[in-house]
Amino acid sequence: MLVCSCNYITDQEIRQVITDLLDQDCWQLIVPAKVYHAMEKRGRCCGCFPNVVDIIIQTTEEYHARRHSTEDEIFDFMSRLKQFHEENRRADIERRQKSHRAA
Ligand code: FES
Numbered sequence: 001m002l003v004c005s006c007n008y009i010t011d012q013e014i015r016q017v018i019t020d021l022l023d024q025d026c027w028q029l030i031v032p033a034k035v036y037h038a039m040e041k042r043g044r045c046c047g048c049f050p051n052v053v054d055i056i057i058q059t060t061e062e063y064h065a066r067r068h069s070t071e072d073e074i075f076d077f078m079s080r081l082k083q084f085h086e087e088n089r090r091a092d093i094e095r096r097q098k099s100h101r102a103a
Helices: 011-024 032-038 049-067 071-102
Strands: 002-004
Touching: 002 049, 011 032, 011 049, 032 049, 049 071
Parallel strands: none
Antiparallel strands: none
16 A cells, blocks of 8 residues: 555555564664655655554554563553654644744
C-alpha cells in the first residue's frame, strides 16, 4: 500500500527500514524523519507522517513480540514510544494552529 505519495513509498518499504533500525538498536525511539533519512528521502508535505507513526508503533510491537523481550521491557518501551509520538503530534497541531492564526 502506498503510504507517501510525495516520495512513492509503500508500507512494506517503511516496515523494512524500521526493522533494520531496530536490528541496529532495538530500544531506540524511531520517528518518521529517521525512517525517511535512512531511505535518503525527506518529508515534503509530511501528510503521511501520522500513518508512518502508526506503522512505527505497530512494527515495533511486532518486532519485540518476535524477539521475546520481557513484557515489562516491551510495556515500558511502548509507553515511552507512544507518549513521544503523542507529544510530537500535539506539538505539530499547535504549530499548525499558530501558523494558521498568524497568516
Ligand atoms: S505524502 Fe509523504 S511527504 Fe507528502
